[in-house]
Amino acid sequence: LRPEGWLGETGGPRYVQLRQRLERGIESGILPPNSSLPPEREIAEITELSRVTVRKAIQELVREGLIEQRQGSGSFVREPMSRMEQSLSHLTSFTEDMAQRGMETTSRWLERGVFLATRSEIDALGLDAGAEVARIYRLREAGGRPIALERASLPLDILPNPLEVTTSLYEVLERRGQRPVRALQKISAINLEPREADLLNVPEGAAGLSIERTSYLASGRVAELTRSLYRGDAYDFVAELRL
Numbered sequence: 001l002r003p004e005g006w007l008g009e010t011g012g013p014r015y016v017q018l019r020q021r022l023e024r025g026i027e028s029g030i031l032p033p034n035s036s037l038p039p040e041r042e043i044a045e046i047t048e049l050s051r052v053t054v055r056k057a058i059q060e061l062v063r064e065g066l067i068e069q070r071q072g073s074g075s076f077v078r079e080p081m082s083r084m085e086q087s088l089s090h091l092t093s094f095t096e097d098m099a100q101r102g103m104e105t106t107s108r109w110l111e112r113g114v115f116l117a118t119r120s121e122i123d124a125l126g127l128d129a130g131a132e133v134a135r136i137y138r139l140r141e142a143g144g145r146p147i148a149l150e151r152a153s154l155p156l157d158i159l160p161n162p163l164e165v166t167t168s169l170y171e172v173l174e175r176r177g178q179r180p181v182r183a184l185q186k187i188s189a190i191n192l193e194p195r196e197a198d199l200l201n202v203p204e205g206a207a208g209l210s211i212e213r214t215s216y217l218a219s220g221r222v223a224e225l226t227r228s229l230y231r232g233d234a235y236d237f238v239a240e241l242r243l
Ligand code: 16G
Pocket: 092, 093, 094, 095, 096, 150, 152, 167, 168, 169, 170, 171, 211, 213, 224, 226, 228
């Protein structure tokens, strides 16, 4: 980090140069995942830059998701998320998808109960105005890492007691003989809202994928309307196309 040899090399504001210097250190592995950065004061001393400049460079790295600040213990290089490939051709559940990879799933419950249906739930699930729905909203984790935020809404006769869902929704539906057999999915690119980003442990505004699944029972009835927000750095969706 000594200033001779790099400062002034690329031009531009000094905080940008320092940020680029640190980025190169992370990319090249000189600063490996989970290693700590020296304290701001020390970086300022070595680089002969002001603390304001150092702080600005670090803040940008935090925003980019390369560095995270852990309360009371400083700045660390983040572990890059290994990406997972998810096939788009099978109607599987999150629990099943993760089990196939040998990963265990956990849920952090954000909402689970019976609620007055919103307009979009009424439309999607074909309910009457004023009807109630079963709604489950949770942070889905696999291998101890947050992967997706998922809000599912189901007609009450399909899921009368949402509290019954402790791990897998599809398992409960299967037991009730109401497992969906077909689904439509819409995938859109989004930027995660501050609260969503916080729960998914990514920087505010980070890229995410929003997936809306409407699934159907064999009878043709809509069983589920679910919106999942996936971390953009975690998932690749793959589909096979045939002529
Ligand atoms: C998947 C589905 C979601 C379904 C959930 C059931 C996508 C995009 N969404 O996350 O619609 O409700 O699986 O999972 O794949 P569970 O049985 O593990 O609760």
